Amino acid sequence: MHDVAWLDLPDQLNARDVxxxxxxxxxxxxxxxxxxxxxxxxxxxxxxxxxxxxxxxRHVFDLRSIGEGLPVADWPGIARHRLPLLGRRAGTAAEEAANEAATEPGAAPAGVGDISSGQVDVLGEDTDLDLATVDVHGAGRLYLAMAERGRDAFARALELLVNDAAGPTLVHCTAGKDRTGVLVALLMSAVGVDRAAIVADYAATRIHIDEMFRRIDAIANQPRLKPGTPAAAALRDAAPESMEAFLDAVLERYGSAGEFFVKAGARPEWLELWRERFVAA
Structure with missing residues (x-):
């Protein structure tokens, strides 16, 4: 694994620079x-x-759904952008679930959370996958469904990153593993980051994953498993095979991460601007 550039934040276990x-x-x-x-x-x-x-x-991209997590407060000096990865294209089911959860203090949003919570029912049915037994490769296939469901949020994220007012940006969801991992992987792949490095960055979440989930599970209104809905261990993992499967699926369906962004609504010139901003000459 490559050297991980952890951010020195005592409250965080999965914060890093890419x-x-x-x-x-x-x-x-x-x-x-x-x-x-x-x-x-x-x-x-x-x-x-x-x-x-x-x-x-200077900018924070929040990929969580409406009603997920604690109320969003203003942070001095930082613009916080709400880009719900599942909320926009998930339709009324996601909105109703989020609204219902928001009215119950301490309740977890149903169906709009991280894949790590097994709450992926708003992604659409995939009869080949059983959430109780899905393996690390199946988790990667779920990532593609998630990316396609939230593609407009991804296009908006790229637009913000290349805006003249853009600055250092922090991306997060709940675990910083699924939604965050997919967006960051696509942004890296779009500029030609070595595939092995993309996979290693994703898998770095494994280093502190047990303690991280312990801390997250202690906070109110985080995505949690629905009662009676089991989820396979692969969904709470960050196995390299899951990211490999996701990248394979993107290449098979779109040809490249850049083409994924374009089909999501991004302008081709945004990809060039992003490369100029993200890649050192």
């Missing part, structure tokens, strides 16, 4: 451009201030 990764042609991704983490519900005010002072974060 700079310094190898890109085709002997180049590297720039540090301080794109960072990732788990739910910010764990952050203290001191850590939020550190995001600005130590890491220069």
């Amino acid at each position: 700079g310094g990764l190898p890109v085709a042609g002997g180049l590297r991704t720039r540090s301080g451009v794109l960072m990732r983490c788990e739910t910010p519900d764990l952050l203290t005010a001191d850590s939020v201030a550190r995001l600005v002072s130590d890491y220069g974060v």
Whole structure:
């Protein structure tokens, strides 16, 4: 595994910079451009201030659904963008579930959370997959369904990243593994980051995953398994095979991550601008 550029945030176990990764042609991704983490519900005010002072974060992309997690507060010096990965294209089922959850203090949103919670029913039916027994390869196939469901949010994320007002950006969902992992992987693949590095970055979540979930599960209104709905261990893992399966599926269906963004509604020139911003000359 490559050296992980962890962010020094005591409240976070899955926060890291994805700079310094190898890109085709002997180049590297720039540090301080794109960072990732788990739910910010764990952050203290001191850590939020550190995001600005130590890491220069100016934008945060929140991929969680409406009603998921604690109420979103303003962070001085940081623009927080709500880009619900499942909420936009999931339709009324997701919105109704989120609204219902939001009216019950401490309740977890039903059907709109991380794949790690087994709450993927709004992604559409896949008769080949059983959430109770799905393996690490099947988890990658679920990632493709999730990416397609939230493709407009991904296109918007790319647009924000190349905007003239863009700055160092932190991406998160709840575990910082599924929704965050898919977006970050696509953004890296679109500029030619070596596939092995993309997979290794995703799998780095495994290092602290048990303690991370213990902390997340102790917070109110996080995605949790529905009563009586089992989920396979693969859904709470970050196995390299899952990311490999996802990348294979993207290539098979779209030909490239860049083409995925274009079909999602992104302009082709945004991809060039993103490469200029993210890849060191």
